[in-house]
Amino acid sequence: MGEVRINAKDMPYQVLNQRVRALVASGEKDIILDNVLGQRFIGDGIRGDDVTITVNGVPGGDLAMFMSGPTVIVNGNADHAPGNTMDNGKVVIHGSAGDAVAHSMRGGRVYVRDNIGYRGGINMKEYQTKRPILVVGGSARAFLGEYMAGGLVIVLGVDGVTPVSERGVGSGIHGGEIIIRGRVDPTCLGGGAEQKKLTEDEKKAIRPILEDFVRTFTIDPDPVFSAEYSKIVPASKRPFASKYTWE
Amino acid sequence: MDGSKIREALASMNERGSGEGSGYVAYGIYPDYKEYYALHVFFDNIREHKVPLENLLEKWGMIIHDEQIKTYEQPGLRKVHTPWRYFFRPNPSMMPKSTSPEEDIITSLVMKVNSERNGALIFSSGKNLGVFKAAGWPEDVANFYRIQDYKGYLWLAHNRYPTNTAGWWGGAHPFNLLNWSVVHNGEITSYGTNRRYIESFGYKCTMHTDTEVVAYLIDLLIRKHGLSEEMAVRAFAPPFWDEIDRMQQKEQELNRAIRLAYGPALMNGPFAICVANENLLCGFTDRIKLRPLVTAESGDRLFISSEEAAIRRIDDDVTNIRMPGAGEPVIGRVYS
Numbered sequence: 001m002g003e004v005r006i007n008a009k010d011m012p013y014q015v016l017n018q019r020v021r022a023l024v025a026s027g028e029k030d031i032i033l034d035n036v037l038g039q040r041f042i043g044d045g046i047r048g049d050d051v052t053i054t055v056n057g058v059p060g061g062d063l064a065m066f067m068s069g070p071t072v073i074v075n076g077n078a079d080h081a082p083g084n085t086m087d088n089g090k091v092v093i094h095g096s097a098g099d100a101v102a103h104s105m106r107g108g109r110v111y112v113r114d115n116i117g118y119r120g121g122i123n124m125k126e127y128q129t130k131r132p133i134l135v136v137g138g139s140a141r142a143f144l145g146e147y148m149a150g151g152l153v154i155v156l157g158v159d160g161v162t163p164v165s166e167r168g169v170g171s172g173i174h175g176g177e178i179i180i181r182g183r184v185d186p187t188c189l190g191g192g193a194e195q196k197k198l199t200e201d202e203k204k205a206i207r208p209i210l211e212d213f214v215r216t217f218t219i220d221p222d223p224v225f226s227a228e229y230s231k232i233v234p235a236s237k238r239p240f241a242s243k244y245t246w247e
Numbered sequence: 248m249d250g251s252k253i254r255e256a257l258a259s260m261n262e263r264g265s266g267e268g269s270g271y272v273a274y275g276i277y278p279d280y281k282e283y284y285a286l287h288v289f290f291d292n293i294r295e296h297k298v299p300l301e302n303l304l305e306k307w308g309m310i311i312h313d314e315q316i317k318t319y320e321q322p323g324l325r326k327v328h329t330p331w332r333y334f335f336r337p338n339p340s341m342m343p344k345s346t347s348p349e350e351d352i353i354t355s356l357v358m359k360v361n362s363e364r365n366g367a368l369i370f371s372s373g374k375n376l377g378v379f380k381a382a383g384w385p386e387d388v389a390n391f392y393r394i395q396d397y398k399g400y401l402w403l404a405h406n407r408y409p410t411n412t413a414g415w416w417g418g419a420h421p422f423n424l425l426n427w428s429v430v431h432n433g434e435i436t437s438y439g440t441n442r443r444y445i446e447s448f449g450y451k452c453t454m455h456t457d458t459e460v461v462a463y464l465i466d467l468l469i470r471k472h473g474l475s476e477e478m479a480v481r482a483f484a485p486p487f488w489d490e491i492d493r494m495q496q497k498e499q500e501l502n503r504a505i506r507l508a509y510g511p512a513l514m515n516g517p518f519a520i521c522v523a524n525e526n527l528l529c530g531f532t533d534r535i536k537l538r539p540l541v542t543a544e545s546g547d548r549l550f551i552s553s554e555e556a557a558i559r560r561i562d563d564d565v566t567n568i569r570m571p572g573a574g575e576p577v578i579g580r581v582y583s
Contacts, residue, residue, distance in 0.1 A: 013262075038259050038556025058556045060262075077568065079554055080539055098539055098570065117570050118536040142536065142573065166572070167487070187493065 003030040013039035013060065024051055024070075032056065036076075041065060043072045049089070061098070064091045067108070080117070083110040086132070092216055096138070105132040105151060109209075113217045114138040115161075119146050124176055126150025135213045142166035145232065146190065150175040154206065156227075157181045158219055164188060170232040174239055178232040179206060181224075189232065192239035198229035250394030250402065256560040257385040257404040260553060263432070266323075267414025268407030269388040270380025272421040272428040273399030274525055277375045280334040283311050284353050284425075287371035287378055289328035289416055296366030297331070303360070307352050308337035316379075321391045324383040328368075328416050330392075332377070350425055350470070354450075357424060361417075361453040368417050373426040375525065380419035388419075401581065403523050405430035412455045422454065422462040426524040429465065431458040432553055433538045436516030444511035464512050465522055476522075476529050477576055482509035484534040484574035521551050528579045536573035543568045549579030 004023055008016050016039050023031050024046050033042070036057030043053050043064040051070035055063075061080040064072045068087035077095035083102040091110045099117035102110045107130040115138040122143070124132050132151040137158045144164055145153050153176070157163035163180045170178055171190025184195055207225070214221040250271060257269070277285050286304075290296045304310055316330035337356075339348035357369045371378035376399075379392040385406050389395070405420035411434065412418065421428040435441065435457040442452050442460055448471075450463040461483075468479040482505050486494075491502045506513070517537030521530045530551035532540050543550045543558045543565035550558040550565060558565055571577045 037559055038554060040262060058559060060554065060556060077555055079556065096568075096570075098541075099536065117539075118573070141570075167490075187489075 003032055004028050005032045005034060007035055008033050008037070008039060008057070009035035011039065013041055017041055017044065020053065021046065024048060030054075038079075040079075043067050043070060046070055064089070064110075067091075078112075082112075083108070083132075083134070086110070088130075094217070099141075101136075102132065102134040102151075102153075105134065106130055107132050109133045109135070111213055111216055112136045112138075116140050119143045120155075121145045121148055121151070121153040121178070123147045123149065124151035124153070126176060133209060135209065136163075137213070137217060137219065138163075140164050143168040143171055143190070145170045145173055145176070145178040145193075147172040148174070148176045148178070152176060152206075152209075153178045154209065154213075155180050156210075156213075156224055158224065169193060170234075172240070173232070174234050176233075180230050180232065181227045183228075183230045184232065192235050193232050194235040195230050195232050198231050202231065203229060248400075248402070249396070249398045250389060252561045253402045253404050254385060254389035254394055256552070256557040257389075257406055259557050259560050260406060261384065263408060263553065264384065264406035265408045265414070266384045266387075267409050268380070268382050268416075268419030269385040269405065270378060270407075270419040270421050270430075271389065271392075271394050271402065271404045272371070272376060272378045272423060272523070273394075273397045274376040274401040274523065275399045276377050276397045277334070280312065281375040283334040283336050284349075284372055284374055285377055286333040286335050286369050287316065288331045288333065289368040289370060290331055291328060291366035293329055293331075299365060300360065300367045303356070304333065304335055307341055307356060308335055310335055317393065317396075318391050319393055321383070321387045323387040324381060324391050326391075327382075330379075347470075353425060354466070358449070358451045358453075362451040364453070370417060371423045373423060373428070373525070376423075376426065376428070378421050378423045378428065380416065380421065382414050382416050382419060401523055401525075401528060403428050403430045403521055403528075409456070410434065411457075415455070417454050418456045420458060422459045424462045424466050425470070427462050427465050427470075428523045429458060429462045429520060431461060431518055431520045433518035433520075433533070434516050435460065435514050435518060437514050440511050441514060461514070461520060461522070464514075468509070468512065476527065476578055478505060480529070480531045480574065480576040481505050482512045483514045484531060485513060486574070487534070519553065526581045529576055530571070531576045532571070532573055534574045539570070540577075541568065541570055542577045547582075549577075551577060551579075 032054045038060045040060035045066040049069040055074045058076045063082040065084040069089045071090040074093045078097040080098040081100040081103045085104045088108045093112045096114040101116045101120045104123045118141045135154045155163040168190040170193030311334040313333040337352035342348035345351040420430040438457040519532045519538035519540040544567045545562045
């Protein structure tokens with residue numbers, strides 16, 4: 001089957017998302033949504049590893065929430081929380097995104113070419129083979145990886161952009177890793193977070209992710225590969241054990 | 248620009264509201280009466296409550312003109328009040344001790360009428376501007392007032408989702424006092440502290456909701472105390488103490504002074520706020536950015552919204568799309 005296009009101009013999000021679901025259910029693999037403007041919940045809860053939804057425009061919040069398998073490509077900026085509690089699949093944003101990107105994400109990948117807002121990767125988690133990945137090409141704002149319980153957040157700061165320069169990085173982190181190009185000013189670290197230099201072996205381990213990212217957005221790979229990185233991890237296995245009064 | 252696109256942009260975010268309150272304010276809509284205060288009033292009923300209000304107004308000044316605000320029945324909106332407008336000239340000799348007698352007369356009239364709750368509520372009291380609001384969805388409220396018939400150079404619009412108090416006509420945003428208008432997304436959890444503080448200066452909180460303290464705090468800090476807009480926002484959403492500790496000495500002193508002098512004006516909780524007066528539009532969020540705010544420009548126009556998509560409903564050619572940082576004021580000024 002070939003591609004199917006929907007003109008989303010002035011279409012309520014309920015109608016748009018019902019159509020997308022119906023198309024996915026009928027076996028369509030390549031769905032293109034034109035003139036999207038503010039429609040929420042696009043791609044939410046849909047399944048199917050071989051389905052691609054292309055969003056041309058600026059979608060509303062909670063894009064690809066609970067999604068399990070498909071790829072959603074956004075040609076524009078995304079609003080709050082793309083990849084919210086996403087289970088599997090891929091979200092590619094050719095632009096920037098709002099606050100709480102990859103909120104509570106539990107699997108799959110979210111790629112943002114430019115910048116993200118506050119609380120990127122908040123409450124991300126992992127379980128056995130499920131390990132969500134958020135990669136940001138530009139910069140992230142405060143409280144990056146707040147309450148993170150698992151998964152991987154990478155912020156590249158391509159073109160010399162400072163990846164993170166605001167407070168609360170890894171605030172309340174108790175699992176997972178935040179990898180950042182260069183070094184984060186220690187005053188920006190949140191409670192319970194610790195910064196370490198990323199070793200060569202660790203850098204090798206993330207190389208395939210970086211390769212995929214620079215290929216996706218045609219970014220000059222050399223500065224990305226040659227840069228030094230830091231990782232921000234929980235300061236101990238249970239950094240907040242003392243907070244539980246019954247122990 | 249007229250209100251039709253504003254309505255469209257606001258309605259595109261209907262998910263953010265519950266149909267219990269929407270409103271608009273437009274600046275520049277009463278050029279023929281621009282030297283008079285335009286008082287917009289909700290009457291419970293005309294027969295009982297209009298004459299007492301007019302007697303009070305005539306005591307403090309002169310009603311130049313008055314008329315019913317034109318409304319058009321909407322199936323989705325119950326008309327529980329009759330909106331009325333007065334063009335009013337206060338008599339400055341009635342407040343001889345004040346340095347700004349006209350504004351103080353208007354403020355005290357608004358506080359008196361709204362706290363006495365005698366079947367009249369003044370919800371708009373500036374010059375050459377007007378608030379139009381009701382308990383309903385954005386489109387219904389816009390159609391009720393035919394908002395497209397008003398042409399303003401500066402607009403605020405709001406769709407309410409009341410969470411802590413019941414929705415009602417007076418509780419819809421924008422909140423206005425004199426030329427200040429405020430719309431707000433979020434919840435001011437320091438409302439108790441802020442309210443006690445602002446009421447100690449003679450303002451009275453009567454709308455059963457947190458946002459009105461913002462309007463009064465702005466009036467106090469900027470109009471009465473002469474702070475710049477930037478410094479007022481700094482008082483509302485100041486830097487953290489550890490950030491202040493790391494500043495250069497001069498900056499440190501300034502920020503400490505603001506926090507110490509205006510501690511009770513600090514607003515906690517999630518908020519994104521837009522404030523306007525006849526000369527400016529200012530948007531800012533709380534100090535840890537718990538609510539969204541997007542700004543964009545097109546030519547000499549500034550847009551501030553909760554969502555980029557809503558801005559693009561009005562103008563798809565916008566540039567410089569930004570999400571300002573926590574507590575960072577974005578200010579557009581009117582040049583004529």
